Amino acid sequence: MSAHSDTSHGTMGQLMTGFALAAILSIIPFALVMMETDIAPSTLVAIIMGLGAVQIVVHLVYFLHLKSSTEEGWTLAATVLAVVIVAIVLAGSLWVMHNMNANMMPMTEGNMVMDPEATPGASMSGHEDHN
Numbered sequence: 001m002s003a004h005s006d007t008s009h010g011t012m013g014q015l016m017t018g019f020a021l022a023a024i025l026s027i028i029p030f031a032l033v034m035m036e037t038d039i040a041p042s043t044l045v046a047i048i049m050g051l052g053a054v055q056i057v058v059h060l061v062y063f064l065h066l067k068s069s070t071e072e073g074w075t076l077a078a079t080v081l082a083v084v085i086v087a088i089v090l091a092g093s094l095w096v097m098h099n100m101n102a103n104m105m106p107m108t109e110g111n112m113v114m115d116p117e118a119t120p121g122a123s124m125s126g127h128e129d130h131n
Helices: 012-034 041-063 074-103
Strands: none
Touching (some): 012 041, 041 074
C-alpha cells in the first residue's frame, strides 16, 4: 500500500460538519448586508473579511484535511503558504474594492437622466420636424 492510502480523508459526518460550517459562514455576511444593519461600513467589512478568513480555515481543515498532527513539516509549510495566500487575497480584495469605490463616478440625479439629444441615434427616433 502507498503512504497516501494510509491517511484518512474524513468521514461523511466530518464532511457534513465542514459543509454546514462553510454554509453558515457564507449566510451570515449575506444576511448582514441584505438586512441593511446599522453597523458602520468599516466594521461590516471587517466582519465579512474575518468570516471569510475563518471560512478558508474551515475549508483547509475539513476538505483539504490540513492537520497539525501530520509528520514531516509539509503541513507547516502548507499552513504558512495558506496564511500568505489568505493575506494576499484579503488585502488585494480590499485594495481593489477601495480603488473602484474611489474612482467611480458618483451617482447623482444628473448622471442618471439621459439627454435624448446626446444619445447616439436620437435623430433617427422619428421626432424630427420635416418642414
